[in-house]
Amino acid sequence: MAAYIVRRLVWVIFLLFVVTLVTFIVFTVLPAADPAVLRAGRQPSPELVAAIRKQFGLDDPKIVQFIRYIGQILPVFGHDGVNFGYSYQSNQAVLPQILNRMPATIFLTGGAVVVWLSVGLPIGMISAVKTGSWLDRLTMGVALVFISAPVYFFGLVALFLFDDSIGKFKLLPGSGAYQDAHTIFGKAEALIMPWIVLAASFAAIYARFLRGNLIDTLQEDYIRTARAKGLSERKVIFKHGVRSAITPIVTLLGLDIGILLGGAILTETVFNIQGIGRFAYEAIVRFDLPVIQGTVLFGAFFIVIMNLIVDILYAFIDPRVRY
Amino acid sequence: MAAPLLEVENLQVHFETEDGLVKAVDGISYTVDRGETLGIVGESGSGKSVSSLTVMGLTRSRNARISGAVRFNGKDLLGASDDDLRKVRGNEIAMIFQDPLSSLHPFYKVGSQIVEAIQTHKDVSKAQAYDRAVEMLGLVGIPEPRRRADSYPHEFSGGMRQRAMIAMALANDPKLLIADEPTTALDVTVQAQILELIERLQSEFDTAVVVITHDLGVVAEMADEIAVMYAGRIVEQGNADTIFNGPEHPYTWGLLSSIPRMDAARDEELVPIPGRPPSLINLPGGCSFHPRCPYVRDAHKRVDPVLEPIDGNPDHRVACLLDSGARKKLWEELQAGVTPQAARQDVIEEGAA
Numbered sequence: 001m002a003a004y005i006v007r008r009l010v011w012v013i014f015l016l017f018v019v020t021l022v023t024f025i026v027f028t029v030l031p032a033a034d035p036a037v038l039r040a041g042r043q044p045s046p047e048l049v050a051a052i053r054k055q056f057g058l059d060d061p062k063i064v065q066f067i068r069y070i071g072q073i074l075p076v077f078g079h080d081g082v083n084f085g086y087s088y089q090s091n092q093a094v095l096p097q098i099l100n101r102m103p104a105t106i107f108l109t110g111g112a113v114v115v116w117l118s119v120g121l122p123i124g125m126i127s128a129v130k131t132g133s134w135l136d137r138l139t140m141g142v143a144l145v146f147i148s149a150p151v152y153f154f155g156l157v158a159l160f161l162f163d164d165s166i167g168k169f170k171l172l173p174g175s176g177a178y179q180d181a182h183t184i185f186g187k188a189e190a191l192i193m194p195w196i197v198l199a200a201s202f203a204a205i206y207a208r209f210l211r212g213n214l215i216d217t218l219q220e221d222y223i224r225t226a227r228a229k230g231l232s233e234r235k236v237i238f239k240h241g242v243r244s245a246i247t248p249i250v251t252l253l254g255l256d257i258g259i260l261l262g263g264a265i266l267t268e269t270v271f272n273i274q275g276i277g278r279f280a281y282e283a284i285v286r287f288d289l290p291v292i293q294g295t296v297l298f299g300a301f302f303i304v305i306m307n308l309i310v311d312i313l314y315a316f317i318d319p320r321v322r323y
Numbered sequence: 324m325a326a327p328l329l330e331v332e333n334l335q336v337h338f339e340t341e342d343g344l345v346k347a348v349d350g351i352s353y354t355v356d357r358g359e360t361l362g363i364v365g366e367s368g369s370g371k372s373v374s375s376l377t378v379m380g381l382t383r384s385r386n387a388r389i390s391g392a393v394r395f396n397g398k399d400l401l402g403a404s405d406d407d408l409r410k411v412r413g414n415e416i417a418m419i420f421q422d423p424l425s426s427l428h429p430f431y432k433v434g435s436q437i438v439e440a441i442q443t444h445k446d447v448s449k450a451q452a453y454d455r456a457v458e459m460l461g462l463v464g465i466p467e468p469r470r471r472a473d474s475y476p477h478e479f480s481g482g483m484r485q486r487a488m489i490a491m492a493l494a495n496d497p498k499l500l501i502a503d504e505p506t507t508a509l510d511v512t513v514q515a516q517i518l519e520l521i522e523r524l525q526s527e528f529d530t531a532v533v534v535i536t537h538d539l540g541v542v543a544e545m546a547d548e549i550a551v552m553y554a555g556r557i558v559e560q561g562n563a564d565t566i567f568n569g570p571e572h573p574y575t576w577g578l579l580s581s582i583p584r585m586d587a588a589r590d591e592e593l594v595p596i597p598g599r600p601p602s603l604i605n606l607p608g609g610c611s612f613h614p615r616c617p618y619v620r621d622a623h624k625r626v627d628p629v630l631e632p633i634d635g636n637p638d639h640r641v642a643c644l645l646d647s648g649a650r651k652k653l654w655e656e657l658q659a660g661v662t663p664q665a666a667r668q669d670v671i672e673e674g675a676a
Contacts, residue, residue: 221425227381228420229440229491230413233405243430319475320429 004323005312012304019300020073020293024066027289038287039088056088069293084297085290087283094294098276104178105275108267109260111191112198113253120203121246124210128245129237131215140211143204155197155270162193176272191273198267202256209252213245220244247317251310258306262299326397327354328531329378329499334391336370336377338384343604347373349555350391353548355499360525360532362542362563364578365552368600371535374552375501377401378533379418380408396498414444417492421504423484427476434460434472437491444495459490463520482513486520493524500525502534506541518544539582543567551575554601554611557630561639571633571641571650573616576657594662610644618645618653 036052037044053059057068072085083093090097123143127136146154161167163174173181177190217223218241226240263277272278276295283291314321336348348370355361363371376382378393378400393400395416400408420426428436437456438449445452453472460468463486476484485505492500502521506514522545525532534545542549542563549566551559551574559572570576577596598615601607607614609624616623623644630642643650 221420221422222428224381225420225426225488226428228379228412228418230409230411230443231439232409240428244428247430318430319432320477 001312001315001323005308008308008311012308015304016297016300020070020297021066023293023296024069027292028065029062035088035287035289056086073297084294087288087291089283089286089288089291094290097279097291098294098298101274101276101279104273105261105263105268105277107187108191108194108198108264108273108275109257111188111195112202112260112264113257115195115199116203116206117253119199120206121210121249123203124207125214125237125242127207128211128214128218131211136211140208143207146200146204147208149201151197151201151266152270154200155194155267158193158197159270174271178271178273194267194271194273197270198260198264206249206252210245210249213248214241217241217245250313250317254306254310254313255303258303259299261302261306263295326394328357328359328396329355329533330392330394331374331378332392332394334374334377334393335389336373336382337388339386339388340604344388345603346555346606347603348377351550351552351555351557353550353557353560355531355533355548357498357531358525358529359548360534360546362546362549363533363535363552364537364539364542364549366537366600368554368603369552370555370603371552372503375418375503375533375535378501379412379416380405381412410444413440413492413497414495415497416499416501417495417497418501418503419485419488419492419505422508423481423488424476424508426488427484429476432473432475433479433487437472437487437494440491441494455494456490459494460487462524463487463490463493464516465490481509482516485509485513485517489517489520489524493528493530496528497530499531499533502532504536505534507536507538514541521545539567539578551578554606555603556611556642557640558612558642559640560630561636565636565639569639569651570654571639571647572643573618573645573653574612576654577615580657610642620644 034049036049036056036058039052039056040048057065060068069085072083075082082095084095084098086093087097123139127133127139130136159167159174162169162171164170164172165174167174172193173190174193178187178194181187181190214237218237223236223240226236231240261276263275263280265277265281267273268275268277269281276298279291280295280299282288283295315323331354332352333350334348334352335346335350338345338347351370351374353361353363363375365371373382377389378395380400380403382389383405389401391401395411398411400411403411427433431439434453434456437459438452441447441452441455442449447455457468457472460472465471465483465486471479471483476487479487500521505521506517509517518541521532521534524530532545534542536542546563549561549563550557551566551572553574559566559570559575566575567579570579574596577594580594581596583593596615597617601611601614607624609622609626610616610619610628613619613623626644628642628644630640632638632640633647641647641650645653
């Protein structure tokens with residue numbers, strides 16, 4: 001097990017290096033906009049642009065620039081500390097800004113996970129057990145709507161209906177409320193709508209996924225054995241059926257959490273939450289290369305790490321898995 | 324004489340599907356006495372598994388149409404409520420299945436799966452149930468049962484898994500054990516061990532056994548009575564000796580000549596039954612075996628044979644339109660090495676008359 005984890009960690013490092021290299025190539029080697037011009041502001045003088053080029057070392061060979069960037073990520077050969085470089089826009093170090101925005105993203109993701117699991121899983125189980133009933137058809141139909149509705153549509157509809165300043169029914173704090181709230185409860189209240197909007201499509205996907213899994217599982221021979229033992233239908237379904245059907249959910253959940261921790265871009269943008277996603281979105285709009293690179297690297301990090309955690313968890317959930 | 328342990332009377336199990344009504348079991352009757360072994364033989368799709376799953380109430384569903392009667396110890400099982408039936412399942416009637424790996428839950432330890440079976444029906448503590456589980460595992464020949472009870476099914480070999488299934492089935496000391504293709508998924512060497520084990524435990528526990536199989540070799544070793552099923556019906560029924568030595572249905576002949584025999588000459592070829600089992604939605608008219616029967620006459624395509632005792636042996640029943648005398652002659656010729664294709668027409672004609 002320990003050897004397996006070490007081996008996987010080496011892979012994690014290699015993958016993150018590849019991600020760094022690819023983002024670097026995409027944004028600097030392939031021609032896009034000239035970062036020095038972007039940095040210089042409106043109608044810059046050629047001298048200013050040249051000065052900026054020199055300051056950021058943009059005229060150095062690409063390989064030198066890449067190694068310099070690696071130095072800003074790793075503590076081993078960096079000269080001015082681990083800072084993921086400096087934003088072209090604000091000239092501030094990237095890492096502290098990302099870390100500052102971490103809590104908002106974690107809070108948003110965590111709450112949404114709770115919402116979609118507590119809604120999606122029961123619905124999935126009920127519709128699997130009552131396959132073909134009106135309840136099954138209704139919930140699966142609604143699920144399809146939520147899967148199909150993008151966050152920027154569903155989020156705007158939610159704001160239009162329930163925002164406490166502009167909504168038809170002034171119920172919940174809406175866009176920008178997260179920043180304005182200062183207590184943990186205030187922030188939680190501000191996140192109610194984003195949680196629901198973000199969780200909606202996930203709840204729908206999880207419900208359908210679990211339903212399908214559970215229907216398949218209930219056809220298994222060991223379910224027939226459980227019935228032949230004389231177990232109650234409740235025990236057959238929950239102890240024997242759900243136990244197997246829910247296991248693959250762990251994989252799905254790990255990946256989804258990893259992706260969202262890297263920034264729930266759409267939700268954070270619609271509700272103006274200053275999380276990593278919103279930060280990345282703004283950086284992309286302004287071609288702020290160091291910030292883009294930093295957020296991409298963070299996103300990749302969470303996905304790879306969550307994958308590793310899922311694989312390790314499997315050794316505990318599924319007795320057939322051994323490392 | 325006391326009433327039989329299990330009495331199945333004119334049992335019909337039909338399933339409504341999108342393609343039509345599937346007549347999986349179409350009016351079968353049999354009885355099993357205490358401590359006796361009944362072998363139900365047939366190809367896949369002959370309804371042999373469905374009939375015994377129905378005895379357990381495991382085919383109940385919205386689209387199943389079940390009629391007839393199943394009485395166990397005088398108790399009606401078809402009309403019993405789900406709750407009453409649950410008290411019988413795994414307690415008085417237990418079942419083991421074909422594939423012991425997929426029949427055990429992969430996420431639970433073998434011991435705890437047996438404990439679950441015990442605690443469902445007996446009001447005992449977990450520790451007591453566990454001791455009983457270990458005892459059963461030892462009884463079915465699993466070495467170091469206390470340690471192995473703590474293993475998962477995938478850590479067992481195929482034969483060991485089937486032993487564990489048997490331990491679980493017999494843990495509550497059932498009066499009837501239904502074994503659905505108990506050896507089909509196992510190595511030949513292990514098959515004999517499992518059959519021996521079932522026989523030994525059967526006499527030890529005085530359990531009646533219904534063994535379902537497509538393999539006449541299995542029933543030859545175990546069964547007192549044999550029922551041969553084809554397309555949802557019993558086509559021949561009798562004691563093991565009769566079925567092996569004086570079978571009267573062409574389908575039974577086909578089954579017998581398609582099993583390899585140790586005492587046959589090495590170059591003797593196995594004779595498969597031509598064709599495939601019929602669709603249970605669209606059964607052939609008349610005798611449902613007629614499309615595959617080498618002795619078919621035109622009349623057989625119109626008249627439905629009934630299962631009736633043959634002269635001189637009320638316990639041997641056959642559903643065949645050939646004349647009993649003709650059947651006896653044809654079987655003798657088959658024994659003498661005459662192929663069905665070369666069977667004498669006059670003998671068959673005689674039977675058709």
